[in-house]
Amino acid sequence: xxxxxxxxxxxLMTLVENRAxxxxxxxxxxxxxxxxxxxxxxxxxxxxxxSTLADRLTTHLRAAERHVGIVAVDPSSPFSxxxxxxxxxxxxxxxxxxGVFIRSLSTRGSHGGLARATRDMIRxxxxxxxxxxxxxxxxxxxxxxxxxxxxxxxxVVLVPEAGDAVxxxxxxxxxxxxxxxxxxxxxxxxxxxxxxxxxxxxLRPAAPWSIPVVLTQAAxxxxxxxxxxxxxxxxxxxxxxxxxxxxxxxxxxxELLDVLDxxxxxxxxQGLGAHAADGLAPLLDAVRAGTxxxxxxxxxxxxxxxxxxxxxxxxxx
Numbered sequence: 001x002x003x004x005x006x007x008x009x010x011x012l013m014t015l016v017e018n019r020a021x022x023x024x025x026x027x028x029x030x031x032x033x034x035x036x037x038x039x040x041x042x043x044x045x046x047x048x049x050x051s052t053l054a055d056r057l058t059t060h061l062r063a064a065e066r067h068v069g070i071v072a073v074d075p076s077s078p079f080s081x082x083x084x085x086x087x088x089x090x091x092x093x094x095x096x097x098x099g100v101f102i103r104s105l106s107t108r109g110s111h112g113g114l115a116r117a118t119r120d121m122i123r124x125x126x127x128x129x130x131x132x133x134x135x136x137x138x139x140x141x142x143x144x145x146x147x148x149x150x151x152x153x154x155x156v157v158l159v160p161e162a163g164d165a166v167x168x169x170x171x172x173x174x175x176x177x178x179x180x181x182x183x184x185x186x187x188x189x190x191x192x193x194x195x196x197x198x199x200x201x202x203l204r205p206a207a208p209w210s211i212p213v214v215l216t217q218a219a220x221x222x223x224x225x226x227x228x229x230x231x232x233x234x235x236x237x238x239x240x241x242x243x244x245x246x247x248x249x250x251x252x253x254x255e256l257l258d259v260l261d262x263x264x265x266x267x268x269x270q271g272l273g274a275h276a277a278d279g280l281a282p283l284l285d286a287v288r289a290g291t292x293x294x295x296x297x298x299x300x301x302x303x304x305x306x307x308x309x310x311x312x313x314x315x316x317x
Contacts, residue, residue, distance in 0.1 A: 001128060002033060006101065009128050013103055016120040024263065027120055033127040037069070038235055041151030043137040044173070048157040049183040049218045054134050056224040057231075058094055061132050068094075069125030069133045070102045071118055101125065116262065119150055119255060148176040149254050152244065153234045155227065157181045160189035174200060177211055179230045185215035185223065209237055264312060271311030280307065 001008040015023060040057070042050045051072065058068050094100040105117060118135060125133050137147050147154055156177035182194050197213045212230045216223030238244035272284065283300065286292035301308055 001124065002030070004129055006098075009101065009124060010103075012124055013121055016117045016124065017105060019117065019262075019266075023120070024259070027123060030123060030127040034123050035126065037122075037126040037130050037133050038153070039122055039133045039135060039151045040231060041135045041137070041147035041154040042157060043147045043154065043176075044157035044181075045159075048159050050136050050157050052218040053155070053157055053181065053183060053216065053224065053227070054136050055094065056218050056221050057134065057228060058100060059221075060225060060228045062094075062097065062099055066099075066131040067129060068100045069122075069128070069130040070094075070100065070136070071121050071125070071133065072102065072104045072136045073118060073138045074104055074106055101128070101130065116258070119258070122150060149251060152238060152247070153178045153231050155179050155181055155231075157183050158193065159184045160187045160193050174204075178209065178234050179227065180211060180213040181216055181227055182213065183216050183218050185217050190215055208241060209234065267312045280311075 001012055012026060015026065020026075042054050042057075044050055054070060054072075058070065061068050094102065103121060105121065122133050122135065135147060135151060154176050156173045156179070158173075158180065160182065180197050182190050182197070184190070194213050194215055201211050201213070212233075214223055214226045214230060216227060218224060238247075272280065280301070283292065283297055287294055287297045301311070
């Protein structure tokens with residue numbers, strides 16, 4: 001993969017999506033090759049045109065000879081667990097482009113609009129050598145805030161018929177946007193929504209970065225160059241400002257907590273198995289029977305240091 005083998009990258013992404021046991025070792029190896037790609041989050045309500053906008057942005061980035069990676073987070077199939085929209089038909093113009101790598105990823109029940117594996121896939125694309133990574137969220141409305149923890153620049157895509165700008169505030173999207181995009185601007189109410197967003201942004205406390213509000217028609221490409229210019233302006237702003245360093249510090253801290261959470265959960269699940277309970281069987285049976293509540297049981301395990309150590313210790317089998 002580090003030698004830019006696309007097949008190797010695809011195989012590693014499959015390991016990431018399946019949360020393979022060797023994942024920590026893999027990500028540790030690639031970590032030193034990351035930190036170069038600019039990550040662009042594309043979020044907003046369903047039907048806002050996020051995929052079409054991502055496709056147009058990819059066209060502009062490729063015209064500038066940038067290598068692009070796209071991680072498209074889709075709803076999970078209730079039957080297979082796979083990505084419902086895995087074919088990414090709106091991005092089919094880039095499937096044969098060797099400078100573009102597209103990967104669909106199912107949420108598998110993850111909240112926040114992003115799958116748990118998204119961060120690791122961004123790392124792989126970064127180490128692979130792409131210049132820009134586009135992360136399109138699943139489009140679930142008011143829970144789309146996790147993208148702020150992953151992206152350098154966050155695009156919030158809205159449409160006029162999505163409701164008034166108050167809904168944007170209610171969803172918390174006003175707090176995470178670096179660029180607002182009012183898509184399908186040929187429809188009634190687009191300019192009014194743009195004006196309302198601008199007014200709301202003026203009511204916020206003064207900030208070094210002035211958030212632009214761009215009108216687009218992604219289906220025809222109108223206005224998408226302005227979005228690209230806004231992304232480049234924000235990238236230049238981050239390079240000259242301490243904000244990027246602050247985001248990176250917060251992101252690394254959050255990543256550490258996420259890795260600890262996942263790894264401890266995996267080890268605890270293994271440790272609580274039938275062959276590794278080591279004296280916890282009566283407590284587990286009591287929880288299963290409902291005679292002991294899970295909160296009391298969890299506190300009892302956490303307060304018993306030797307038992308907790310046995311549970312989380314890696315066991316060679």
